[in-house]
Amino acid sequence: MLKYSKETLKRFSEPKFAGEMKNPDSVGEEGNMKCGDVMRIYIKVKDDIITDIKFLTYGCVAAIASTDALCETVKGKTLDEAEKLTWKDVVEGLGEVPSIKVHCSVMGIDALKDAIKKYREGIKPVINDEEECCEEMKNIGKIDQ
Numbered sequence: 001m002l003k004y005s006k007e008t009l010k011r012f013s014e015p016k017f018a019g020e021m022k023n024p025d026s027v028g029e030e031g032n033m034k035c036g037d038v039m040r041i042y043i044k045v046k047d048d049i050i051t052d053i054k055f056l057t058y059g060c061v062a063a064i065a066s067t068d069a070l071c072e073t074v075k076g077k078t079l080d081e082a083e084k085l086t087w088k089d090v091v092e093g094l095g096e097v098p099s100i101k102v103h104c105s106v107m108g109i110d111a112l113k114d115a116i117k118k119y120r121e122g123i124k125p126v127i128n129d130e131e132e133c134c135e136e137m138k139n140i141g142k143i144d145q
């Protein structure tokens, strides 16, 4: 059985940034080739500052906890500052991440970088409310992995 830190389990069970965002300025996505899970990050941007951020994912405990921590770190930062964040910056406050789960905790950063790239390229987000995956992804925090 995997051992997670107290902080990781708290983030997982009470994520502050989980959920969909209405009218985001950009949406980034990243898939994890090792497990097939998907991460989606929504951002609102004003004057180059990320004013709001949310995420949805199929991912596991590590993916949810690290992405929630990422969102807290990123909110209020400029796009340039957010883009420079590393995996280490994000998981620093989570205690030890099991080595087998490191790839899960990188998904959020990659999805964020995708959202920033799309925003800069002027690619407008297309959200299909009927997407089946969104219904599944709304259950984050309720799964036991």
Ligand code: FES
Binding pocket: 032, 035, 036, 037, 058, 059, 060, 061, 062, 063, 101, 104
């Ligand atoms: Fe797929 Fe962690 S994100 S197992």
